[in-house]
Amino acid sequence: WWDTLSPEQQRAMALLLLTPAPMAATTAPPPPSPSAVPTTTVLDSRSKKKRLEIEDFTGAAGENVAAWLVAIPNAVQRQLALYGEVWTEREYYGVSAHLKGPAGQWFHRLNAHIAPNCRTLDFLRSRLLDTYGSKVNVWETQLRLVQHRRQPGERLLDYANSLTEIGAENPGVTAECYVDAFIRGMNNRVFVQSVRTARPSTLEDAVSYAVEFCGQYGEGCEVTS
Incomplete structure (x- = not known):
């Protein structure tokens, strides 16, 4: 059938066969709206550690455990006034961090045998006075x-x-x-x-x-x- 075509028809048919068919136009997907973008909230899991501003007690000769214990409620009141910190009775037990040297070693031995519900400042005060307090009546x-x-x-x-x-x-x-x-x-x-x-x-x-x-x-x- 090719031979039956005229030269002009053959050229037109050749151009048609050699020319690639146009591709369908594609459109890029629209960018996601700001509301659709997932957000990640980072929470600071670190909490401020409370620490009473009192001197350490070591149990050395010349140290007054009674005076040291008196300083604790004074320090609590100061923390409340300056920083708005409120300390509970259980948190008062944290003053044990200020027991150093021989007194710190004494506390570690004592703490190993204390029931959790007894770990309060009143209990610690009583034991400190028994061990390091004056023996006067x-x-x-x-x-x-x-x-x-x-x-x-x-x-x-x-x-x-x-x-x-x-x-x-x-x-x-x-x-x-x-x-x-x-x-x-x-x-x-x-x-x-x-x-x-x-x-x-x-x-x-x-x-x-x-x-x-x-x-x-x-x-x-x-x-x-």
């Missing part, structure tokens, strides 16, 4: 409080804190004993009468009243020698 501690006198130039608050450190070795010392010792130790006739008349029920109340009406050093009244 309540009566002897009360006598030391009454005999303790405010030093020249000592602030009323500092004097009260020194009484607290003395009494810390015996939790059985009453609030009335602290108040009486505070008043007796002032060596100030007018101040003594003024505070006694106010009848403070706690050492904190006595200090607050004294500072308000007699100044930080009791300078509002005559101090006897």
Whole structure:
């Protein structure tokens, strides 16, 4: 049949056979919308570790475990005021991290035999006082409080804190004993009468009243020698 075609028809047929057929146009898929792109949220699993700012206790001679224990609630109040941290009774047990040297070794032996529900500051305080505390009885501690006198130039608050450190070795010392010792130790006739008349029920109340009406050093009244 090719021979029956004219030269023009043959050229047209050859061009048709040699020319490739056009490909169908394709369109690229549209980019995904921002909402369709999966997002990954990275959560910081690290939590801030609490740490009380108190000195270490080693149990060495000359260290006062009662004074160290008194510093714990003071540090807790400071953390609350500065950083808004609230410590639970169980978290108080974390002060054991500040037991170093012989005291740290003692604690590790003790902790191995403590039931989880007993791991509280009250329990730790009791055992520390039994092991490292003074062996004086309540009566002897009360006598030391009454005999303790405010030093020249000592602030009323500092004097009260020194009484607290003395009494810390015996939790059985009453609030009335602290108040009486505070008043007796002032060596100030007018101040003594003024505070006694106010009848403070706690050492904190006595200090607050004294500072308000007699100044930080009791300078509002005559101090006897």
